[in-house]
Amino acid sequence: xxxxxxxxxxxxxxxxxxxxxxxxxxxxxxxxxxxxxxxxxxxxxxxxxxxxxxxxxxxxxxxxxxxxxxxxxxxxxxxxxxxxxxxxxxxxxxxxxxxxxxxxxxxxxxxxxxxxxxxxxxxxxxxxxxxxxxxxxxxxxxxxxxxxxxxxxxxxxxxxxxxxxxxxxxxxxxxxxxxxxxxxxxxxxxxxxxxxxxxxxxxxxxxxxxxxxxxxxxxxxxxxxxxxxx
Amino acid sequence: xxxxxxxxxxxxxxxxxxxxxxxxxxxxxxxxxxxxxxxxxxxxxxxxxxxxxxxxxxxxxxxxxxxxxxxxxxxxxxxxxxxxxxxxxxxxxxxxxxxxxxxxxxxxxxxxxxxxxxxxxxxxxxxxxxxxxxxxxxxxxxxxxxxxxxxxxxxxxxxxxxxxxxxxxxxxxxxxxxxxxxxxxxxxxxxxxxxxxxxxxxxxxxxxxxxxxxxxxxxxxxxxxxxxxxxxxxxxxxxxxxxxxxxxxxxxxxxxxxxxxxx
Numbered sequence: 166x167x168x169x170x171x172x173x174x175x176x177x178x179x180x181x182x183x184x185x186x187x188x189x190x191x192x193x194x195x196x197x198x199x200x201x202x203x204x205x206x207x208x209x210x211x212x213x214x215x216x217x218x219x220x221x222x223x224x225x226x227x228x229x230x231x232x233x234x235x236x237x238x239x240x241x242x243x244x245x246x247x248x249x250x251x252x253x254x255x256x257x258x259x260x261x262x263x264x265x266x267x268x269x270x271x272x273x274x275x276x277x278x279x280x281x282x283x284x285x286x287x288x289x290x291x292x293x294x295x296x297x298x299x300x301x302x303x304x305x306x307x308x309x310x311x312x313x314x315x316x317x318x319x320x321x322x323x324x325x326x327x328x329x330x331x332x333x334x335x336x337x338x339x340x341x342x343x344x345x346x347x348x349x350x351x352x353x354x355x356x357x358x359x360x361x362x363x364x365x366x367x368x369x370x371x372x373x374x375x376x377x378x379x380x381x382x383x384x385x386x387x388x389x390x391x392x393x394x395x
Numbered sequence: 396x397x398x399x400x401x402x403x404x405x406x407x408x409x410x411x412x413x414x415x416x417x418x419x420x421x422x423x424x425x426x427x428x429x430x431x432x433x434x435x436x437x438x439x440x441x442x443x444x445x446x447x448x449x450x451x452x453x454x455x456x457x458x459x460x461x462x463x464x465x466x467x468x469x470x471x472x473x474x475x476x477x478x479x480x481x482x483x484x485x486x487x488x489x490x491x492x493x494x495x496x497x498x499x500x501x502x503x504x505x506x507x508x509x510x511x512x513x514x515x516x517x518x519x520x521x522x523x524x525x526x527x528x529x530x531x532x533x534x535x536x537x538x539x540x541x542x543x544x545x546x547x548x549x550x551x552x553x554x555x556x557x558x559x560x561x562x563x564x565x566x567x568x569x570x571x572x573x574x575x576x577x578x579x580x581x582x583x584x585x586x587x588x589x590x591x592x593x594x595x596x597x598x599x600x601x602x603x604x605x606x607x608x609x610x611x612x613x614x615x616x617x618x619x620x621x622x623x624x625x626x627x628x629x630x631x632x633x634x635x636x637x638x639x640x641x642x643x644x645x646x647x648x649x650x651x652x653x654x655x656x657x658x
Binding site: 252257258260262265267 | 463488489493504505507520
């Protein structure tokens with residue numbers, strides 16, 4: 166369906182989304198383990214170790230999951246899009262698309278933006294669950310806590326107002342990553358040196374913008390969903 | 396009713412394409428302070444071979460890109476058949492581009508899809524053919540350039556000459572009436588250059604396509620072109636048949652035509 170580029174959007178969902186899943190899952194587990202260890206060290210002093218699953222789940226779902234996923238993906242996806250489109254520009258493949266009567270902007274940029282906006286919330290959810298699983302691994306090693314007990318305690322405090330706004334927020338992250346890196350790739354000049362520059366700038370700019378935008382979005386979430394701040 | 400009839404007549408007249416295949420009218424193009432084309436005018440008769448020659452950086456490829464609307468002139472007009480390409484955008488420009496094939500200097504194959512998919516790409520985008528027919532046609536085009544066995548290979552696995560032949564197969568996929576060819580012999584050995592020239596010549600003689608060729612290779616220009624223009628410092632320094640340029644009243648032009656592989 167050329168007007169909507171469904172075929173290319175699906176391909177990008179696979180390339181940018183599904184193929185990022187291992188990175189997100191492994192990173193999520195590692196983040197969960199580390200967070201759990203730090204939280205245990207702090208809460209032990211107050212005898213509140215039983216709060217670890219709930220505290221970790223809230224931290225992951227509200228902030229750590231979305232932001233970490235956003236930053237990791239700005240590295241993987243931002244560099245990928247910047248380099249791919251940059252290389253296509255300097256090897257005249259973008260001109261070849263135009264010469265074949267294809268709207269290169271819609272075919273290359275819009276599809277990637279759509280794929281990123283769709284993929285980010287899904288990958289963030291993967292990150293959240295992987296993080297909780299990492300927390301469970303750490304707790305299980307420390308106290309022998311079962312998986313069922315751990316997740317029961319985790320979900321006892323997390324509700325939809327924690328999950329939905331924070332996860333929807335990552336759609337904005339996806340938009341930022343794809344538009345910045347696609348723009349830089351699309352406008353690449355100066356041969357292979359330009360491709361490297363586009364790729365690096367895509368990662369740096371999208372990471373900074375994600376961090377800054379996150380501040381604004383968190384403020385907006387607190388304004389729209391006051392219970393999410395509680 | 397009258398308006399509909401007029402529109403139909405106008406549409407038919409547009410499709411009749413009685414004029415030249417390409418027409419430049421006073422085209423000027425600058426990049427920054429550098430004027431690359433300066434008031435350039437010429438016509439390419441339909442069905443002919445036309446070579447644009449000249450030293451590096453004289454605006455040959457820029458002229459070629461104007462023909463397909465990849466570059467828009469600062470002044471002047473560019474026509475392809477009866478359409479003013481320099482004034483078209485969006486769907487209208489796409490309509491013209493579908494009738495034009497473009498072989499890029501480095502072939503510009505899409506490196507994320509196979510060679511066969513590259514050739515099938517224009518068919519998939521612009522026809523309603525079924526999958527089996529698309530594959531059959533793509534194979535036909537690849538067979539015409541001797542690459543039918545490379546259908547499933549990725550472009551990176553091909554040699555420079557094979558890539559160029561695959562690029563030619565893609566450019567021919569929609570049976571264009573006008574084929575633009577940018578430096579077909581660049582980076583190729585003489586044997587492969589001859590092969591590419593032969594393919595282009597067949598396309599012109601048997602398919603009746605108009606070929607506009609940018610080249611540094613004078614033997615190629617002699618083989619393929621009925622008319623040659625030489626660009627120098629953004630202007631047309633000479634224009635005529637290859638034989639006429641051999642005796643042109645300008646030493647630079649004669650020296651260029653004497654060279655086996657200028658530039």
